[in-house]
C-alpha cells in the first residue's frame with residue numbers, strides 16, 4: 001500500500017477538486033445552503049497530493065477548514081463555482097466534482113433585508129447551471145469524476161447521472177446509511193463507470209475512501225495516453 005503511494009501514480013497530473021456546499025443569497029442576512037461538510041472533497045485533495053498530483057481546491061461553504069498546503073479558491077454561489085472552474089478547466093487533467101451545488105437559487109437576491117409582513121412568503125427559485133454537465137459537454141482530454149449523494153435507488157440514479165454528465169467515474173453514496181452521511185468522518189461508496197459498478201468501498205475513513213477512488217483513477221489513466 002505505502003509502496004503504491006510512494007510511486008506517486010498521479011505525478012504530473014493537474015487536478016481540481018471542488019468541495020463543500022454552495023451559498024445562494026436571499027438577502028444580506030439570509031441564504032440557502034446544504035449539509036455538505038466539505039470533508040470528502042478535502043480528503044480527495046489531500047490524497048491527490050500524496051499520490052503526486054498538482055492539486056487545487058475550489059471550496060464553497062464547509063464545516064471544516066481546508067487542508068493546509070493546498071491552494072484554495074473560496075466561492076459562494078453555484079455561479080461563482082462555475083466561473084472558478086472555467087478559469088482553470090482548460091489546464092486541468094482531472095476534475096473531481098465533490099461539491100454539493102445548489103440546484104436552485106433565489107430569482108433575485110434582495111438588496112435590503114426582507115421585512116416580515118404577510119402570513120406567508122413565496123420565494124421564487126430559478127435553476128442554477130449544472131457545472132458538471134456543462135464540463136461533460138466541453139471535455140476533451142479531461143478525466144471527470146462526479147459524485148452523487150442519494151437517499152434511494154442509488155445505482156439507478158448514479159448511472160443516470162454518470163451518463164447525463166459524461167463522467168469517467170461516478171462515486172455514489174447512500175446518505176441514509178450509518179457512517180455514510182454528510183458531516184461523517186467515514187463514508188461507504190460505490191464507484192461506477194459507463195459499464196456499471198467497478199468498485200464497492202466498505203465503511204472506512206474518508207481519507208481512505210479518497211485513496212481508493214484515486215488509485216482507481218491512477219489505474220485508468222495509466223491504461224490510456226491521457
Ligand code: CTP
Pocket residue numbers: 078097098099100101102103128129130131132133145146147148149161
Ligand atoms: N452538480 C453540478 N452542478 C449542479 C448540480 C450538481 O456540478 N448544478 C454536480 C455535483 O457536484 C455532483 C453531481 O453533479 O458531482 C451530482 O450532483 P447531484 O446533486 O447528485 O445531481 P443532480 O444532477 O443535481 O440531480 P438531483 O439533485 O436531482 O438528484
Ligand code: CA
Pocket residue numbers: 101102103
Ligand atoms: Ca442536485
